[in-house]
Amino acid sequence: MDEIKSIDTSEIKKRLKGYFVEKDLYYQKKVDSTNTIARNLVSKGAKNGSVVIADCQEKGRGRNGKIWTSPCGCNIYMSIILRPKFNPEAAQGMTILAAVSVADAIAEIASLKPQIKWPNDVLIGTKKVSGILTEMSTQNMNIEYIIVGIGMNVNTEEEDINDNIRDIATSLLIESKKINGQTDPIDRNKLIASILNKFDKYYEMFLSTGLSSILHNYQKYFDMMGKTIRINIKDKDVEGQVVGIDSKGALLLKTGENKLEKVISGEIYF
Ligand code: BTN
Numbered sequence: 001m002d003e004i005k006s007i008d009t010s011e012i013k014k015r016l017k018g019y020f021v022e023k024d025l026y027y028q029k030k031v032d033s034t035n036t037i038a039r040n041l042v043s044k045g046a047k048n049g050s051v052v053i054a055d056c057q058e059k060g061r062g063r064n065g066k067i068w069t070s071p072c073g074c075n076i077y078m079s080i081i082l083r084p085k086f087n088p089e090a091a092q093g094m095t096i097l098a099a100v101s102v103a104d105a106i107a108e109i110a111s112l113k114p115q116i117k118w119p120n121d122v123l124i125g126t127k128k129v130s131g132i133l134t135e136m137s138t139q140n141m142n143i144e145y146i147i148v149g150i151g152m153n154v155n156t157e158e159e160d161i162n163d164n165i166r167d168i169a170t171s172l173l174i175e176s177k178k179i180n181g182q183t184d185p186i187d188r189n190k191l192i193a194s195i196l197n198k199f200d201k202y203y204e205m206f207l208s209t210g211l212s213s214i215l216h217n218y219q220k221y222f223d224m225m226g227k228t229i230r231i232n233i234k235d236k237d238v239e240g241q242v243v244g245i246d247s248k249g250a251l252l253l254k255t256g257e258n259k260l261e262k263v264i265s266g267e268i269y270f
Pocket of ligand 1: 032035036066079150
C-alpha cells in the first residue's frame with residue numbers, strides 16, 4: 001500500500017479553477033480548531049474566500065457541542081471564510097452548499113456514492129464520513145463573517161475509528177476497500193481542491209440565482225424522502241414523514257395531525 005501523501009498547498013493551488021476561492025490558503029500542521037484559526041484571521045482582515053487547512057486538530061469541534069475527533073496525517077480539517085453582503089437569513093444556505101460540494105468531491109475523487117443526511121452530514125451507506133460546522137457573526141443585521149468548517153474522515157483505518165462511534169462513523173478509505181477493492185490512500189490535496197472548486201461554483205450560482213438551483217443537486221444525494229424520522233428540536237422530539245426541502249433549505253415534515261412542519265435545524269434520528 002502507498003504512503004498517505006502530506007497536505008501540500010501548492011498541490012492544492014495548482015488544481016484550483018475558480019475566482020471566488022482566493023488563493024489565500026493558510027496551512028498549519030496542528031491547530032486547536034481550524035474554525036477558531038479562521039475566526040482569528042477574520043479579525044486580522046482575512047479576505048472573503050480564504051481557507052484554513054490543518055493536518056490535525058487538538059480541539060476539533062462538532063455540532064451541538066460535540067467533539068470532532070481529528071487525528072494527524074490522514075484526514076481533512078478545513079474552514080472557508082466568507083464575508084458576504086447577503087442577508088443573515090440566507091446563511092443557512094452555506095451549509096447546504098458545503099454538503100453538496102463535499103458529496104460531489106467524494107463522488108469525483110473517491111468514486112463512492114455519498115448521501116446527505118439533512119442538513120449537512122455526508123454518509124456512505126449508513127455511516128458518516130463528513131460533517132460541517134457553520135458559524136456566523138453578525139453586526140447590526142449585517143454578516144461580519146461566516147465560517148464553514150468541513151471535517152472529513154479520509155484515510156482513517158477501521159481499527160483507528162473510536163469504539164464509541166464505530167457503528168456510525170466510517171472513512172473514505174474503509175468504504176473504498178469494501179466497495180471498490182481500492183486499498184491505496186486517497187490524495188487529500190486532490191480532494192480539498194475538488195471541494196473548493198465545487199464550493200466556488202455553487203457559491204457563484206447561489207449569488208446569482210439563490211439556493212433553488214443548488215437544491216436540485218442536493219436532492220441527488222438526499223435519501224430521506226418519504227422516511228419517517230424523529231427530530232429533536234430545542235429539546236422536543238417531533239416525529240413525521242419527510243416530504244421535501246423548501247427553497248431556503250428547511251426540511252418539510254408531515255406530522256401526525258397532517259400538519260406541515262418546517263424545520264430549520266435539529267438533530268435527526270431514524
Ligand atoms: C459535525 O458535528 O458533524 C460537524 C463537524 C465539523 C468538523 C470540522 S473539522 C474543521 C472544522 N474545525 C472544527 O473544529 N470543526 C470543523
